[in-house]
Amino acid sequence: MAEAKKAISGMNPRKLIIGAVALVVALLLPHYGVTDNAGVLPLFTVVLCAVYALFALGLNIVVGFAGLLDLGYVAFFLVGAYVSAWFMSDFISSQNIHILDTARAVIPGIHLTFWFVVIVAGIIAALVGVVIGAPTLRLKSDYLALVTLGFGEILPEVFRNAEKFTNGTKGIGPVDAVGMGPFAVLPGIDKTITPSDYIAKYYVILVFCALFVWISIKLRDGRLGRAWMAIREDELAASLMGVPLMQTKLWSYAVGALAGGVGGAFYATIVGTVNVDSFTFAFSIIILCAVILGGMGNVWGAILGGVVITWFNYTGLIWIGQKINKAFSTKIDLQKYNFGFFGLVLVLMMLFRPEGFIPAARSKAVKQADKAADAAEALVEGAHA
Amino acid sequence: MSTVAAPAAARLKLPKDLSSRVGLIVLALAIAFIIRSFISGPKTFTQVLTIGLSNGALYALIALGYTMVYGIIELINFAHGDLFMLGSVFAAIIMEDGFNKTKPGGSALIFLLVALVGTMAICALINVTIERLAYRRLRNAPKLAPLITAVGMSFILQNVGIVLNGSAPHSRRSVLPTGALKLGSIEVKYKYLIVLAVTVPLLLLMTYIVQRTKIGKAMRATAQDRDASLLMGINVDRVISFTFALGGALAGAAGTLFVQVNGQTRYDAGFRLGLIAFTAAVLGGVGNLLGAVIGGVLIGVIQGLNDGAPGFFGQGWTQTVMFSILILMVIFRPGGIFGKAQQEKV
Numbered sequence: 001m002a003e004a005k006k007a008i009s010g011m012n013p014r015k016l017i018i019g020a021v022a023l024v025v026a027l028l029l030p031h032y033g034v035t036d037n038a039g040v041l042p043l044f045t046v047v048l049c050a051v052y053a054l055f056a057l058g059l060n061i062v063v064g065f066a067g068l069l070d071l072g073y074v075a076f077f078l079v080g081a082y083v084s085a086w087f088m089s090d091f092i093s094s095q096n097i098h099i100l101d102t103a104r105a106v107i108p109g110i111h112l113t114f115w116f117v118v119i120v121a122g123i124i125a126a127l128v129g130v131v132i133g134a135p136t137l138r139l140k141s142d143y144l145a146l147v148t149l150g151f152g153e154i155l156p157e158v159f160r161n162a163e164k165f166t167n168g169t170k171g172i173g174p175v176d177a178v179g180m181g182p183f184a185v186l187p188g189i190d191k192t193i194t195p196s197d198y199i200a201k202y203y204v205i206l207v208f209c210a211l212f213v214w215i216s217i218k219l220r221d222g223r224l225g226r227a228w229m230a231i232r233e234d235e236l237a238a239s240l241m242g243v244p245l246m247q248t249k250l251w252s253y254a255v256g257a258l259a260g261g262v263g264g265a266f267y268a269t270i271v272g273t274v275n276v277d278s279f280t281f282a283f284s285i286i287i288l289c290a291v292i293l294g295g296m297g298n299v300w301g302a303i304l305g306g307v308v309i310t311w312f313n314y315t316g317l318i319w320i321g322q323k324i325n326k327a328f329s330t331k332i333d334l335q336k337y338n339f340g341f342f343g344l345v346l347v348l349m350m351l352f353r354p355e356g357f358i359p360a361a362r363s364k365a366v367k368q369a370d371k372a373a374d375a376a377e378a379l380v381e382g383a384h385a
Numbered sequence: 386m387s388t389v390a391a392p393a394a395a396r397l398k399l400p401k402d403l404s405s406r407v408g409l410i411v412l413a414l415a416i417a418f419i420i421r422s423f424i425s426g427p428k429t430f431t432q433v434l435t436i437g438l439s440n441g442a443l444y445a446l447i448a449l450g451y452t453m454v455y456g457i458i459e460l461i462n463f464a465h466g467d468l469f470m471l472g473s474v475f476a477a478i479i480m481e482d483g484f485n486k487t488k489p490g491g492s493a494l495i496f497l498l499v500a501l502v503g504t505m506a507i508c509a510l511i512n513v514t515i516e517r518l519a520y521r522r523l524r525n526a527p528k529l530a531p532l533i534t535a536v537g538m539s540f541i542l543q544n545v546g547i548v549l550n551g552s553a554p555h556s557r558r559s560v561l562p563t564g565a566l567k568l569g570s571i572e573v574k575y576k577y578l579i580v581l582a583v584t585v586p587l588l589l590l591m592t593y594i595v596q597r598t599k600i601g602k603a604m605r606a607t608a609q610d611r612d613a614s615l616l617m618g619i620n621v622d623r624v625i626s627f628t629f630a631l632g633g634a635l636a637g638a639a640g641t642l643f644v645q646v647n648g649q650t651r652y653d654a655g656f657r658l659g660l661i662a663f664t665a666a667v668l669g670g671v672g673n674l675l676g677a678v679i680g681g682v683l684i685g686v687i688q689g690l691n692d693g694a695p696g697f698f699g700q701g702w703t704q705t706v707m708f709s710i711l712i713l714m715v716i717f718r719p720g721g722i723f724g725k726a727q728q729e730k731v
Contacts, residue, residue, distance in 0.1 A: 069529055071536065135716050141528050142461045143715050146663070150708035153660075157704045281656065285540060292533065336552075340544030346537025347519055350530045 022300075030202040043198035045315045047270055049307040050205040051263050056290040056306030057212045057299065058259025063288065064297035064360070065216075065225060066252035067232030068137070069145040072152025073287050075132065076125040076257040078159065078279040080264020083121035085172040085274035087112045102179040102192045114178040118208075118265045125261025126254040133253035137246060149281070156279045166276060173273030178204060201270050208266065209303070212259055216299045219255065228252055229297075229362065282339070286313060289342045292349050295356025297363065304358060309345075313338060411713065418697070419690065426695040431571045433693035434686060439577035439646065441685020442584040446639035447662035448669070448677040449591065450512075450632030456608045456672035457628050458524065463535040464515060466659010467542035468508055468633060472640020473650050474550045476504040477557040480644075486560050493560035497645065501583070505637040512633025513626050521622070539656070546652035554651040561645050580642050587638055588678060591631070595674060600627055608672070657704070661688065664711040670721020680721070684710070 033043035055077065062070045086092060088101070090109035101111035136147045159166045166172065178193045178201070193200045219225045227248045230238035239245050268274045286309055294305025321334030349356065355363040423430045447469050454462045479500040480486050486493045515538055523531040561576040595601040603624045606614045615621050643658075644650055665684040669676025684707070691697045691706050698706060714721070 063529075067529065069532060136712070139715060139719070142459075142532055143719065145532055146461060147712050147715055149660075150712050154705045154708045157702065161701050161705075285536065288533070288536070336547060337544055339540045339547065343537040343540030343542075343544065347534050347541065350526075350534040350537070351519060351522055354526070354530055 026206065030199045033198070040315065040319050041311075042315055043202075045311060047198050047202045047205065048314055049310040050202055050209055051267055051270070052287065052290060052310040053303045053306035054205065054209050054212060054259055054263040054266075055287045056294065056302040056309075057209065057216055058256045058263070059287045060256075060291045060294075060297065060299065060302035061216060061219070061228075061259070062252050062256035063291050064295075064302065065220060065232065066228040066249060067141075068249060068252065069141055070148045070253075070256070071145050071281075071284050071288070072132075072148035072150070072155075073256075073260055074152045074279050074281065074283040075148075075155045076129060076260025077264040077267070077283060078155055078276075079125045079128050079257075080121040080261035080266075081268040081274045081279075082159065082166065082172075082264075083124055083261070084114075084117055084265040084268035085175055086110065087117045087120070088114065088176040088269070089172055089174065091167065091172045100179065102177045111176055114176070114265075114269060118262055121265035122258045122261040125257045125264065129253040129257030129260075130250055133250050134246075137249040137253070149284075152281060152284055156276055159279075160276045169275065169277055171273045171275030171277075173275075175268045175272055175274065178269050195272060198270075205263075205266055208262055212262075213299055213303070215255070220299070224248065224251055232297075282342075285342055285346075286310075289345050292356060293345055295358040295360055295363075296354075297360035298356065298358045301356050301358035301360070305356070309342075312341065317341065415687075422690065422694045422696040428570060430690075430694050433689045435573050435577050436693065437686035437689020438682060439580040439685070440689060441665075441682035442580055443639045443643055443646075443681075444658070444662045444665045444685050445678040445681025446584060446587065446635045446642075447659065448665040448681045449588075449674065450636050451663050451666040452669070452671055452674060452677040453604075453628050453632050455666070456674075457604065457625055458520070458531075460520060460531050460535060461663070462520075462632075463532075463659075464538035464542055465512075465632065465636060466657075466662065467539045467546065467655035468512055469636040469640045469643070469659060469662075470546050470650075470652065470655030471511065471542055471549075472504050472508045472637040473644040473654065474546055474640075474652075475507050475637070476500050476641035477555075477644045477650050478549070479503055480560065481557065487558040489560050489562050497560055497641075501638060501641045504641045505634040508637030508640065509630040509633040512629040512636070516626060516629040521625070543652055543655065546655070550650050550652050552652060554649050556649050557644050559645045559648050576646050580646060583638065583642060587635065591635070592674070594631070600624065604628055660711075661707050664707050664714070667711055667714050667719075668722060670723050673721060673723065676721050676723055 029041075030043060030046050033041045033046045055073065058076070059070065059073050062068050062073075087110050088103075089111075090103075090107050092110050093108040095110050096108045097110045097112070098105055099111070099116070100113035103109075103111045132148065132151050136144055139147060160168055162168075163170075177195060180189050180191055180193065183189050190197070190200065193204070220228075227238070227243045230241065230243050231245065231248060235245065271278075287306075290305035290309040291302050292305070293309060294301030294303065317334040317338055321332055324330060324332060324334070355367065359367070447466065450465045450468075451462060454460060454465070480497065484496045484500065486496045519534050519538060520531055523534055559576070561579055563575070565572040565574045566578065593601075595604060603614070603619045604627065606617065606619060607621055607624045611621055614624075643654075661684060662681065665680035666677045667680070668683060669678070669680030687710070688703060688707065692700045692703060
């Protein structure tokens, strides 16, 4: 408690106010959402924004903290979603196991409680992260990007072809709803989250986001986080200072993948079906866009980026397009340009604001130091002239 | 950085380290697979082989663009595959809408030649523009920045593809002769021969430019040491621009031939084929021009066999096979089948 007080008093008041406003907005956001799919803020988009914020938090650890470009984040998303699909639906129909689930007892298949499945999904995704990372993390940064991209392409193709285990492009569904279990004793919480109850879904994923923010910050300020940033800044120097490169990088992969798995497992329950066609390279790029837009290495930036990018992708482009068409009586289909939009975000951010909207404390410090050095140099040159 | 065609002498010494041993095992398995496939269906096998060779020639053209750019500025140009895709779309538009040539015969082939040159010029221009606007400004930035920019560029080009071509595959008509050359029981379609007839001279021209001309010499020098080249009075910016132009032109040529042979344009072709071509570049050793050509042909044949020959995995697994090769190569032999792994400079 005293620590928390110290932390609060140590922050500047502006930050405190922004943080409080953000928290209130995050809590109240779904109550301003509309249930139909038109308008500026459909509830479904609000939920997706939170899910993608979780993904962005995960990728931020890999790309932002450790500086490893991962272009195959979709792999972890896929693993998490399929773990949900296998253990929360009637797909494995030879079994009939029900543990604290929400499905009716007559339905065959393995039905476990979401709270257990989500942990398993996270752990399996983390293991996949380690398996992918172990042979590849020795590579140079550009090759690493390519190999992760490769894994992100291979995994969906394997899942597409292994129809016996994944039902291929037909997909697995319906996935059971999330049961609130012991939380249901609290007032205002239903026993089961019904498919259309997006507000409840939002609060569940918000809790995961909050948990992951806490994990991110704890790790960042700890020994592991400092090791990640050392590697990001200069791998050779870090290894000379005694940072175990492989181990440290593997941890970043595992933690990043964990968020992907958790988000994937949750995504399966909100959408209700898991289909291999939803796992594309574009997903990896959207998440990367979110991290870069927000500010590589900044936890709050990743959330902001995730929310903004997701809103644009699912609602914003359509909404803005409609507004433009109405105002100028044109017939532009802005959604057609969403690939270009993401590409443009990446390119423009890299060219003009590589540190993102909310720069991480470190990149701010580095920039200031650079400026000071430039100024000093100018001064010296001026003195000579 | 050996942009100069490295000595293609395969190392005949018995390898000592584990990675080479794994490589040998993989190679042995591959050869066993090929022999088994040939025995179970020699006719399909040879047909598929010719398709593979012709595709391989196209991959070689694309792979050269990757390898030259990597050789000179150490950037994996993710957008290069999409440039090839745009090339195929432009070529189709020029042939069908511009010249209204949709049937083989008559003067069609001459118009095709004009379209080829036109597409090459357009793609060269686009590639130079991309370098000028984006990559050049990031030349001294941390390595992630140009890489992410290249990914972004790839998406932008794909979107241009969607706008020009639609989000569904668009079938296009070919002006190449439809018959086949018969050699005993083996048939080789003319269109594949034409691909080779265009690609081989282009590759020879490429080699001539890089090996014999002044600008080629400047390219090799810049690839070896940019700062030293600058000190020797080489206009490095111009040399890099020229490299992008050359790579873009080859991608344009590959695009033109691709649409004529396959009769289809699709906006995501660049992503798929581009990565296959990059695999080819890695196979031959990134930065190695001759390696890229050999890697391209090799990858084309492997893909052809996998997709069509009896006893292989089939089309559903193409991506997996390609990426597995890429991943195995990058992990075990990052220098390619001819080259040696490079130590990171301090």
